[in-house]
Amino acid sequence: MYKGPWTAEEDKKLINFILNNGQCCWRAVPKLAGLLRCGKSCRLRWTNYLRPDLKRGLLSEYEEQMVIDLHSQLGNRWSKIASHLPGRTDNEIKNHWNTHIKKKLKKMGIDPITHKPISTATDQPQLKPQQQLQHQKEQEQTQQQTSPTDSTSEIDQNKEPETSLQSSSINEALEEDKGMTSPFDPMELINGFCTDEVPLIEPDEILVPCAPSSSTSSSSSSSSNSSNLFQDLQFPDLEWPCDYNNSIGLWSDDFSTWNLLINDDGDREQIVDPSLSQCPRMGLDQESWAYSLL
DNA sequence: AATGTGCCCAACCGCCATACA
DNA sequence: CTGTATGGCGGTTGGGCACAT
Incomplete structure (x- = not known):
């Protein structure tokens, strides 16, 4: 059983398999895909790195503020x-928090755990670390008691006085979430993902970072020669069986989306998301996705 | 040029929740 | 009710890289 970084070859196998068969039982994936990895490793690789709806690159200011809030x-x-x-994964956010945001907040004199000013001799009596932990646990318990399953109402009910810049946008996001929790969400039926955990992305929102025009490899782990990966990938016929469509969930239920996203002549259409401002992104086409991965 | 140091992030690990027989 | 399989989550690790000395 392999461990360590994934190779381009392994990525290729996994992508091929998922695209052709959808996400089924992860335990069976390595065997069926011809990989010497455990299912768990395959799932992580897919969800954290290979999924075509992932954004790459640094979090924008807006996203960072969302994370903090x-x-x-x-x-x-x-x-x-x-x-x-x-388009962001929990792993990515966790890493960004630990490497960037934590430091940023500390620099600003804000405790990244409590989100309150660190030096508060005159403010309120400062809790000792152990007390803070206890306090946190109590808070968590209260949250669980109030609403064990619904995270959004949990947030609302336990919300601290608003201190942040972006709280309105957060609330909007949370409100949207509420809207999505309707007992009969058609997108949830269409999508393989649970909308509680994974953001729904409209077909025209499936974005990947710009591929460098020189087609040099942009990513870190899979460094081996991969420029021909796209050619090697056996992308499935667009007329997938319904089962695939239901299980994979990554692509729109409407396959015409592909036609919109993939230009016949291979040109890439630039789409700039104004809210995320930082880097121009492109509508997903197969080639750019493959480029962006490797 | 060689070495040391710190940072970043993909991947792993262990635990927990849930489903199912 | 119990045991097992599976997937998901959060914490941690370690390899690779950039920069400093």
Whole structure:
């Protein structure tokens, strides 16, 4: 059983398999896909790196602020936080928090755990670390008691006085979430994903970072020669069986989306998301996706 | 140029929740 | 009710890289 970084070859196998068969029982995936990995490893690789709806690159200012606000309300529940940031994974957010945001907040004199000013001799009596932990646990317990399953109402009910810049946008996001929790969400039926955990992304929102025009490899782990990966990938016929469509969930239920996204002549259409401003992104086409991965 | 140091992030690990027989 | 399989989550690790000395 292999461990360590994934190779381009392994990625290729996994992508091929998922695209052709959808996400089924992860335990069976390595065997069926011809991989010497455990199912868990395959799932992680797919969800954290290979999924075509992932955004790559640094979080924008807006996203960062969202993370800070959501963290102040949810704590280290990275998957919940990630569910409010389309195209971002819990792992990515967790890493970004630990490497960037934590330091940033500390620099600003804010405790990244409590989200309150660190030096508060005159403010309120400062809790000792152990007391803070206890306090946190109590808070968590209260949250669980109030609403064990519904994270959004949980947030609302336990919300601290608004101190953040972006709280309105957070609330909008949370409100949207409420809207999605209707007992009969058609998208949830269509999509393989549970909308509670994974943000719904409209077909025209499936974005990947710009592929470098020189087609040099942009990513880190899979460094081996991969420029021909796209050619090697056996993308499935667009007329997938319904089962695939239901299970994979990554693509629109409407396959015409592909036609919109993939230009016949291979040109890439630039789409700039104004809210996420930082880097121009492109509508997903197969080639750019493959480029962006490798 | 060689070495040391710190940072970043993909991947792993262990635990927990849920489904099912 | 119990045991097992599976998937998901959060914490941690370690390899690779950039920069400093």
